[in-house]
Amino acid sequence: MPGVKYGGRAFKKDGKARKECCCDCPCDNCCPSMVAWYQQLLFDISSDKCSSANGLIAYTTGDSWLADCNCPEVSPCGITLSCLGDVVDGFGRYKIIVHMESSGGCQFDGVFEEIGTCFPPDVTFNFDSGASCMGNVSIRFYSPDCDLTTCNCRCDNHCMEDDMILSAINYSGCGGIGSGEIPLSCSTPGGCTWTGSGSFGGVCGGYDFEISGSDLHNCEGQYTLKIKSGSTIVWQGKDNCIDSLCYPTALVWGPIKLPCCGGGAVKIIMSLAP
Secondary structure, three states: OOOEEEOOEEEEEOOEEOHHHHOOOOOOOHHHHHHHHOOEEEEEEEEOOOEEEEEEEEEEOOOEEEEEOOEOOEOOEEEEEEEEEEEEOOEEEEEEEEEEEOOOOOEEEEEEEEEEEEOOEEEEEEEEOOOOOOOEEEEEEEOOOOOOOOOOOEEOOEEOOOEEEEEEEEEEOOOOOOOOOEEEEOOOOOOOEEEEEEEEOOEEEEEEEEEEEOOOEEOOOOEEEEEEEOOEEEEEEEOOOOOOEOOOOEEEEEEEOOHHHOOOEEEEEEEEOO
């Protein structure tokens, strides 16, 4: 039977669920992750009458952000930014509602939509507010990328930490799995890989762990865990986006059958270091 597809991704083949259905998930959470992570964004505005950079745009109720774009000739001037939804992986559609007025005859209201990136958020609007207001206006709303001196990797808008921990839980037949945690570190600036070695509470020891993203701006289901015993790869696969969270970080792999479980399986979780 041919594969059943949704959004170009095959979820079933020959009546069975494909592994990719949990490991190749679309980045379709631009707006929810922005609301969860960004209480403030930055904005730059340039116009025929005034310009400013690195202004703060604050989160308000109703899943929107409000910018005060006043200049000496135009006050008040308010722009409300909202995220409407995803377009394709990593890109969202944004909307602004603009209001300008002044004692000098400025009166302008407008609604505009544009497509911008989500990882990190970055969108620019251009419009003509009229000669009595600010004239031609270009306004960019954005969040700086992750700190270039750190790992500089994202998970659904969230900048990942350099230090993480791995833990394991019993999935089936591995009740002796320990409760210990394995520290991971990402020591290469601009990289997107964490490494560590150890055992889970003295059980299932002697493994080297490596977690890597495919690039610097990843979604759930795009982080690969590699488990090695010496030069032998014991297991390799992407995190399960059904179980994983980016904020707070809790990426989940498995179930994984490790040799130390005698046929049983565990789930392995990467989370923030205490």
